Amino acid sequence: MEPREELTFIQKRFLVQRLACFDTPTAALKAFEEEFGIKLQRNRVAYYNPTTKSGAALADDLKEIFHTARKEFLAGLDAIPITHKAVRLRHLNRQLEHFADRNAAPIVLGILEAAAKEMGDAFTNKHKLEHTGANGKDLAPASVTIIQLPDNGRS
Structure with a gap:
């Protein structure tokens, strides 16, 4: 394409939508x-991102397409499987089964650690001790009650 040749609206919209979905100008x-x-x-592609200095002069209709596409993209993150903990854990489990069959202990340990982190450090050796009471106040001293037992003649 000649440097000055105009892109069609469909081509412009394509670039705007790709950039709105956080594709790099190169991608x-x-x-x-x-x-x-x-x-x-590459610098011609960067023009179609209105959030950059080079894209500030983008036509209003293309800016609207950009912002609508970005909003829809961000709202649709739930459609991306890896954003769900269950999907990530299932994938880790498949890896674990694969490498456990091959006696790859270091890899298996790494997968187990990744799964523990995914679950919120559920299986680590970290012990969390409570050193303060409610709202960060000191814990109340433990009270000890001494019970006097009858002597029954033993001394």
Whole structure:
């Protein structure tokens, strides 16, 4: 493509949406070249991100597309499997089974540690001791009650 040749609206929208989904200009450029078969300069791609200095002059309709796409992308994070603890633990479990069958103890220990961290240090050797009472106040001293036992003639 000639340096001054104008992109179509569809091509511009493609770049805007890729950048709105946090693709780097290089990644967006690569995807653009694969999709449209057109070579662009990286700095030309960066223009389609209105959150940057070079994209400040982007047309209002493209800015709106950018902000809508970004909002939808961020709202859709639940659709990405790795954002769910159960998916991450299932993956770790598959790895554990794979490496346990191969007697790869260091890798297995690393996977077990990763699973413990995923669960919130549930299986570590860390002991948490309570040194303060409610709201950070000192703990009340333990009271000891002494019971006097009958002598029953033993001394």
